[in-house]
Amino acid sequence: MTDPKPAYPLMNHAADELRASSGRRLADVTLDAAAGGELAIADLQIDAATLRAQAEVARAAGYSQLAANLTRAAELTAVPNAEVLRMYDMLRPGRASAAELAQLADTLEREYAAPTCAALVREAAEVYQQRRLARRQ
Numbered sequence: 148m149t150d151p152k153p154a155y156p157l158m159n160h161a162a163d164e165l166r167a168s169s170g171r172r173l174a175d176v177t178l179d180a181a182a183g184g185e186l187a188i189a190d191l192q193i194d195a196a197t198l199r200a201q202a203e204v205a206r207a208a209g210y211s212q213l214a215a216n217l218t219r220a221a222e223l224t225a226v227p228n229a230e231v232l233r234m235y236d237m238l239r240p241g242r243a244s245a246a247e248l249a250q251l252a253d254t255l256e257r258e259y260a261a262p263t264c265a266a267l268v269r270e271a272a273e274v275y276q277q278r279r280l281a282r283r284q
Contacts, residue, residue, distance in 0.1 A: 220224035
């Protein structure tokens, strides 16, 4: 997004800049394109830049928690779906030890450049330990 403060809704104010994860312009993701078999799965997945732009809109409107969620979602676009599901399962209480969660946070940071997600996992690990929700080794 070239505009530092995009207006909401993005589709009305930055439509030419919005892209699917495939790089296809969002305006080109249409029912006609779908019916014609022109779309791939990546054309239906959101791009990290779009999520970051939505986070900025939320932050500017005073919705800091929503902005943080959208920022984490942007980071997770780099993580394969199967890995996201594995991580989600690990974050369920009692499924992983504190050490395993620390390793997960390190992986998010090193392999996927997802520092905001890593910080959330570290926070969860700390809370799980305090509340005895982490799996004991």
